[in-house]
Amino acid sequence: MENTKKFRLDLSLIIPVYNRPREVEELLESLTAQTSRDFEVVIVEDGSVDRCAGQAERYKASMDIKYFYKENSGPGPSRNYGFQKAGGNYAVFLDSDCVLPPGYVGVVREALTNAWTDAFGGPDRAGQSFTTLQKAINYAMTSFLTTGGIRGGGEKLDKFYPRSFNMGYSRQVFEATGGFSQMRFGEDIDMSIRILEAGFQTRLIKEAFVYHKRRTSLKQFFKQVYNSGIARINLNKRHPGALKPVHTLPSFFTLGVALLILLSVLFSPYFLLPIGFFALMAFFDAALRNKSLGVGLLAVAASFIQLTGYGSGFISAFWKRIILKKDEFAAFTQNFYK
Numbered sequence: 001m002e003n004t005k006k007f008r009l010d011l012s013l014i015i016p017v018y019n020r021p022r023e024v025e026e027l028l029e030s031l032t033a034q035t036s037r038d039f040e041v042v043i044v045e046d047g048s049v050d051r052c053a054g055q056a057e058r059y060k061a062s063m064d065i066k067y068f069y070k071e072n073s074g075p076g077p078s079r080n081y082g083f084q085k086a087g088g089n090y091a092v093f094l095d096s097d098c099v100l101p102p103g104y105v106g107v108v109r110e111a112l113t114n115a116w117t118d119a120f121g122g123p124d125r126a127g128q129s130f131t132t133l134q135k136a137i138n139y140a141m142t143s144f145l146t147t148g149g150i151r152g153g154g155e156k157l158d159k160f161y162p163r164s165f166n167m168g169y170s171r172q173v174f175e176a177t178g179g180f181s182q183m184r185f186g187e188d189i190d191m192s193i194r195i196l197e198a199g200f201q202t203r204l205i206k207e208a209f210v211y212h213k214r215r216t217s218l219k220q221f222f223k224q225v226y227n228s229g230i231a232r233i234n235l236n237k238r239h240p241g242a243l244k245p246v247h248t249l250p251s252f253f254t255l256g257v258a259l260l261i262l263l264s265v266l267f268s269p270y271f272l273l274p275i276g277f278f279a280l281m282a283f284f285d286a287a288l289r290n291k292s293l294g295v296g297l298l299a300v301a302a303s304f305i306q307l308t309g310y311g312s313g314f315i316s317a318f319w320k321r322i323i324l325k326k327d328e329f330a331a332f333t334q335n336f337y338k
Contacts, residue, residue, distance in 0.1 A: 088171075
């Protein structure tokens with residue numbers, strides 16, 4: 001696509017939300033501290049019972065906010081609904097559990113003004129106020145030890161695929177692609193692939209980071225990454241060739257851990273040494289990065305969950321979609337609708 005940098009950049013920050021009013025309040029509070037205030041906020045309440053209409057109303061005096069309630073349809077269609085209602089010509093999509101540093105909007109505006117790109121993504125970080133568990137999960141999701149360092153916060157070997165917790169694209173992209181699909185998970189990577197297939201450019205803006213809180217438990221975290229493993233196979237079925245060797249690493253890790261545990265039971269506990277070595281690496285790396293032994297300990301658990309959860313979801317999807325030839329929804333009814 002041709003460079004369209006010349007038109008005026010009107011930013012619309014679109015926030016889909018489902019039963020998270022407290023999170024929305026924290027995000028809106030961070031928006032009041034932005035050094036660049038030329039933007040609108042579009043909140044899309046996706047069928048929530050616990051709504052954030054009150055939070056949106058309280059902040060209307062501080063910024064331009066549009067609030068919409070709709071029946072539940074999932075994150076992708078809710079983002080599309082928000083862009084349809086937005087007045088801007090460039091949308092920035094944020095998850096409700098994100099908090100923005102004061103310079104975020106200014107960084108995005110300057111980056112797009114100086115070097116236009118059709119779509120961008122930014123990384124995520126752990127904030128100082130995060131709980132020990134949140135910091136540990138953030139480590140597992142961003143560390144190269146867990147292959148997390150390539151999931152939207154680092155440079156790709158070939159092309160960059162923005163993630164929807166911190167992602168933006170122009171109205172031209174929206175009109176050409178139709179926006180996000182109805183996939184229940186993996187819809188952001190699907191969108192990024194379709195953006196690139198349509199001939200648009202994508203870009204990582206490293207300085208446009210967000211603090212991604214991920215309010216979750218280790219059990220919920222396992223389900224999240226398990227679904228991500230499923231999504232990777234579904235994405236390859238939709239977009240043949242999208243599966244790269246690096247995407248298979250967690251499944252090999254999962255099978256390797258299972259084999260080593262079995263061998264330790266049958267033959268010798270020494271077979272557990274590689275697992276212990278990985279655990280020590282994760283512990284020391286996370287503890288040093290966060291200056292916390294507690295984060296280091298929890299990061300070991302989070303790292304194993306990230307790898308084995310993703311890996312087991314990938315293996316399950318490979319069996320059902322590739323071997324048994326089931327379709328996307330029939331193979332994973334519970335994951336899509338629960």
